[in-house]
Amino acid sequence: MHCTVPRVYAAVVVTYSAPAEVLDRCLRSIVEAGGIDHIVLVDNGGRAVVAEDLEGAVEVIALDNPGYGAAANRGFAAAADADGIALLNDDVVVQRDWFQPLADRLAAPYVGAVQPMLVGADHGVVTSLGVRLDRFGAGSDIGDGDPVPADRSPSELHIFNGGAVVFDPRFLRVTGGFDESLFLYYEDVDLALRGRQGGRWRYLLVPESVVEHRRGTSTSADTEGTRFHQERNRLWIAFRHGSPGTILGALWLSIRRLRHPPRSVHRRALLAGLAGAPGRLVQRVRAPGTRTARR
Numbered sequence: 001m002h003c004t005v006p007r008v009y010a011a012v013v014v015t016y017s018a019p020a021e022v023l024d025r026c027l028r029s030i031v032e033a034g035g036i037d038h039i040v041l042v043d044n045g046g047r048a049v050v051a052e053d054l055e056g057a058v059e060v061i062a063l064d065n066p067g068y069g070a071a072a073n074r075g076f077a078a079a080a081d082a083d084g085i086a087l088l089n090d091d092v093v094v095q096r097d098w099f100q101p102l103a104d105r106l107a108a109p110y111v112g113a114v115q116p117m118l119v120g121a122d123h124g125v126v127t128s129l130g131v132r133l134d135r136f137g138a139g140s141d142i143g144d145g146d147p148v149p150a151d152r153s154p155s156e157l158h159i160f161n162g163g164a165v166v167f168d169p170r171f172l173r174v175t176g177g178f179d180e181s182l183f184l185y186y187e188d189v190d191l192a193l194r195g196r197q198g199g200r201w202r203y204l205l206v207p208e209s210v211v212e213h214r215r216g217t218s219t220s221a222d223t224e225g226t227r228f229h230q231e232r233n234r235l236w237i238a239f240r241h242g243s244p245g246t247i248l249g250a251l252w253l254s255i256r257r258l259r260h261p262p263r264s265v266h267r268r269a270l271l272a273g274l275a276g277a278p279g280r281l282v283q284r285v286r287a288p289g290t291r292t293a294r295r
Contacts, residue, residue, distance in 0.1 A: 009103060009166075010038040010082035012075030014068055015090040016045045022214075023090050024051055031057050035099030036086065040078045042071040069178030069187040072162075076172050085172065089163040092118075093212040101208040102166045105154055112171030112201035113192070115160040116209035117148070124148055127213050130205055131159040131189060137238035137250035139189050149207060157203040158196075162188030164211040171201055181276075185226075186233040193241045197287055224262055228269045231257070235273030239280035 011030050015023050030036055031054065041048060043062045050058050061078060063071055072087055079085050084106050088094070102114045118128040118141075126148055128141035141161060143149075165188070175195050178187040195201045231254060238250035254270045 007083040010079035011086040018090040029093040042075045044071045067183035070180040073177040086166045095210045117207040118213040128161040136253040152207040157205040159192040184229045231269035
């Protein structure tokens with residue numbers, strides 16, 4: 001006789017200032033699609049409203065905006081007993097049968113994270129098949145604006161997009177989750193690169209799973225704050241993970257941007273990036289390599 005223990009999966013949704021209808025659409029899509037046993041909504045602004053008919057399905061954690069990474073980590077801790085933890089932006093809508101292909105691939109040896117294909121509202125155009133870094137240390141979405149590919153075969157991924165990704169909880173425990181000092185932006189890039197330092201954790205893109213992503217719902221209102229964190233964190237990631245050439249390129253791009261508005265924001269970001277550089281270089285030198293949980 002064989003006894004099979006059912007696997008339990010959780011979803012963590014971090015919200016800050018998304019319109020009520022946007023958040024409601026996201027939560028309902030998760031509930032209606034199935035596959036998720038525990039939904040944790042981390043309300044990073046204390047203003048989120050969960051519809052009455054969803055209250056029993058959603059655990060709400062209210063925080064005073066410690067940043068996206070800290071909020072996500074709090075959600076991960078609340079779902080630590082799950083066999084897989086999905087992290088979803090509040091502006092995504094998961095599609096029917098989205099989760100099972102991801103859960104199946106997450107069960108492979110040393111797969112720490114799996115990402116679905118992110119598409120636009122019309123589902124005909126890709127918004128992300130993962131993330132790449134250029135020679136200036138700037139991140140961009142792979143496939144952004146391209147037609148949805150006909151081939152839905154899974155493939156290896158170097159850097160996942162944190163807007164929709166499913167983690168093995170052991171990966172999160174080994175890496176410590178997101179670097180909370182980043183506050184906003186490049187947390188996924190940093191986590192993916194740190195996870196690779198041990199040499200064993202892998203990430204997969206699973207295009208069979210489709211998630212609709214309408215960008216910028218929570219951050220578009222604060223354009224200066226968005227620009228500051230993007231620019232500062234790009235420098236910090238370059239200092240911690242980049243080659244000497246990438247570090248020089250990242251600094252050169254920040255200097256060039258001083259000529260363009262908003263100049264004061266670019267100047268503050270450059271100064272903050274340089275101020276944090278020693279600490280990032282120390283982290284780089286001291287990193288012993290990520291331990292890998294045994295399967």
